[in-house]
Amino acid sequence: MIPLLHDFSNATVLVFGGGPVGARKARRFSREADVVVVSPAFVADFDDLESAGPRSDGDDCHGSTDADAIGTVHRVRAAPDPDDIDGWLKRTDPALVVAATDDGQLNEAIVEAARDRDVLVNRADRSGGRDPGSVVVPATIRDDPVVVAVATGGTAPALSKHLRQELEESIDGAGEVARLCDTLRTELRSRNASPAQRREVVSRVASSSEVWTTLRSGDSNRQQVIEDVLGQGKERDDGMGGDRQ
Numbered sequence: 001m002i003p004l005l006h007d008f009s010n011a012t013v014l015v016f017g018g019g020p021v022g023a024r025k026a027r028r029f030s031r032e033a034d035v036v037v038v039s040p041a042f043v044a045d046f047d048d049l050e051s052a053g054p055r056s057d058g059d060d061c062h063g064s065t066d067a068d069a070i071g072t073v074h075r076v077r078a079a080p081d082p083d084d085i086d087g088w089l090k091r092t093d094p095a096l097v098v099a100a101t102d103d104g105q106l107n108e109a110i111v112e113a114a115r116d117r118d119v120l121v122n123r124a125d126r127s128g129g130r131d132p133g134s135v136v137v138p139a140t141i142r143d144d145p146v147v148v149a150v151a152t153g154g155t156a157p158a159l160s161k162h163l164r165q166e167l168e169e170s171i172d173g174a175g176e177v178a179r180l181c182d183t184l185r186t187e188l189r190s191r192n193a194s195p196a197q198r199r200e201v202v203s204r205v206a207s208s209s210e211v212w213t214t215l216r217s218g219d220s221n222r223q224q225v226i227e228d229v230l231g232q233g234k235e236r237d238d239g240m241g242g243d244r245q
């Protein structure tokens with residue numbers, strides 16, 4: 001399987017199963033999709049999800065794990081049979097379906113119905129061999145706009161979780177470094193720096209432990225870092241255009 005990032009804004013994600021796993025997947029996708037969960041019963045984890053309301057635009061700004069960003073999740077109390085699944089797909093027109101019930105036959109029917117309609121499907125009760133169109137949910141660490149995903153080919157979800165916890169610490173501050181690189185790339189373009197010069201500066205900054213440490217110590221250092229980096233470029237007289245004072 002190949003990891004990709006998929007934009008679910010304005011899309012519907014349909015989850016079957018109101019247990020802890022359905023709740024976890026619903027939480028995950030609600031950060032950008034409209035989530036509908038169909039189940040005869042719902043665990044208490046769903047109460048937080050519904051009361052949280054839609055995200056505000058500001059939620060994406062600073063280091064957050066997936067657990068921080070929650071949107072509204074619509075619960076529908078129903079216990080569909082395998083034959084009913086296609087009707088649910090037709091009515092809700094989802095971009096992705098999650099099969100997270102405790103009924104293996106029903107989960108199988110959900111996968112088949114999704115495949116018939118060319119809808120992406122995540123089956124929560126199976127690891128290993130998968131059909132075309134199937135997706136796996138990785139453990140995810142975010143320090144927006146940076147995102148890291150971990151999967152183990154279904155062999156050890158507990159290891160994915162463990163690595164996620166470890167990586168949370170090591171990527172802390174990566175979002176700020178990414179925003180700095182973005183500013184530098186824009187600035188260097190406006191100074192007509194060549195692609196090779198841009199690559200050199202941005203690669204050096206992204207891997208500089210000094211930059212990471214400085215940015216981690218507070219926002220106010222950002223402008224100073226930008227000035228230092230661009231100043232070094234000027235000192236080397238590397239042929240960038242623009243103001244040279």
Ligand SMILES: C[C@@]1(CC(=O)O)c2cc3[nH]c(cc4nc(cc5[nH]c(cc(n2)[C@H]1CCC(=O)O)[C@@](C)(CC(=O)O)[C@@H]5CCC(=O)O)C(CC(=O)O)=C4CCC(=O)O)c(CCC(=O)O)c3CC(=O)O
Binds near residue numbers: 161
């Ligand atoms: C294939 C996959 C399908 C999918 O769901 O997409 C799948 C399948 C299964 N998981 C099972 C069990 C557990 N899953 C977790 C946790 C997570 N599972 C997630 C993803 C995936 N799980 C996909 C593969 C990802 C990969 O390749 O690593 C994570 C990463 C993402 C998420 O779900 O949000 C999330 C951690 C999130 C985080 O914390 O960051 C824990 C740990 C815990 O609960 O504490 C346990 C108990 C310990 C254990 O068994 O390892 C079982 C057996 C069920 C049973 O016993 O019957 C199956 C079915 C089977 O194996 O047959």
Ligand SMILES: NC(=O)C1=CN([C@@H]2O[C@H](COP(=O)(O)OP(=O)(O)OC[C@H]3O[C@@H](n4cnc5c(N)ncnc54)[C@H](O)[C@@H]3O)[C@@H](O)[C@H]2O)C=CC1
Binds near residue numbers: 016020022124
């Ligand atoms: N992928 C993952 O990360 C994990 C997957 N699992 C597997 O995922 C499945 C779900 O796990 P849990 O949430 O812990 O199980 P659970 O048994 O707590 O919840 C199952 C839910 O499915 C609902 N359900 C039953 N019949 C239904 C129907 N006809 N239509 C819609 N919903 C229906 C139940 O009401 C319940 O809310 C299990 O089969 C388990 O083996 C378990 C742990 C982790």
